[in-house]
Amino acid sequence: MDVFVIGITGGIGGLLARKLRSRGDPVRGLVRREDQQAGLASLGVHTRVGDLSGMTVEELATAFGDADVIVFSAGSNGGSREVTKAVDGDGVVKAIEAARLAGVERFVLVSVLPESWRERDLPDEVEYYFAVKKGADVALSRSDLNWLILRPSLLLDGPGTGTVSLGPAEFHGRIARDDVAATLAELLHEPRIGRQILELNTGSTPVDEAVRANVRL
Incomplete structure (x- = not known):
């Protein structure tokens, strides 16, 4: 499976690339600078x-x-x-159009749990960020692609636990980027999951079992 990652130099994108390569999948991606290529090429x-x-x-x-x-x-x-509008908003719309033009049917978007940090007073820029992310979700869900939207809760660095809670609606908590990347890798290898919005939080279910539980029979 040939996977193209937009955001491959980011926390989740980089971890996903490593996990997919360990499975033997060809992985390609977009970087902004030439000096970012060597590490990924290795x-x-x-x-x-x-x-x-x-x-x-x-x-x-x-x-x-x-x-x-x-x-x-x-x-x-x-x-x-x-930057939010250019990347999280217009960037997603552009990528949807490019996927359609290139004949790529599957499109997976990493979004955000809409409840994230709602118990706190948020700056205007963060409120705007949530609004733009929701707009991107709407745009993809209304496309004719075989889409999947993954909404993780608050992202943390550090090692993952290998267990998650995944479903159409999840509580807002905290989850390691490593567990998000592991869930993405498993979802990409489950072709029966498509045209769904899934929310992701820390939990007690092994990643592979959590993904299989969301297959629509």
Whole structure:
């Protein structure tokens, strides 16, 4: 399975690339600078230099090539409104159009649990971030692609536990990026899961079992 990752230099994207390569999957991705290529090349990951916000739909489609699935894990993490709109909003719409142009049917979007940090007062930029992420979810869910939206709870660094809670609705908590990447890798290898929104939190179910439990029979 040829996987193209947008956001491959990020926390989740980088971990996902490693997990997929350990399974023997070809992995490619988009990087913004040439100096980011060497580390990924040492893992057997082929990369294309390009800025998502500045690329045309046609250029992005060419970068996708004959990929089997696109994973969009890039994000502004609630930064400036300009970057949030360019990456989390317009970037997703552009990637959807490019996938359609390239003939790539499967598209997996890493989004965010809408309840994240709702118990706190949030800056305007973070509220805007949530609004843009929701808009991207809507855009993908209304597309004709074989889409999947994964909404993890608050992301943490450090090793994962290998167990999660995954389903159409989950409580907001905290989860290691490593467990998110492991769940993504398992979801990519489960073709029976598609056109679904799944939420992800820490839990007690092994990742592979949690994924299988969400297969629609």
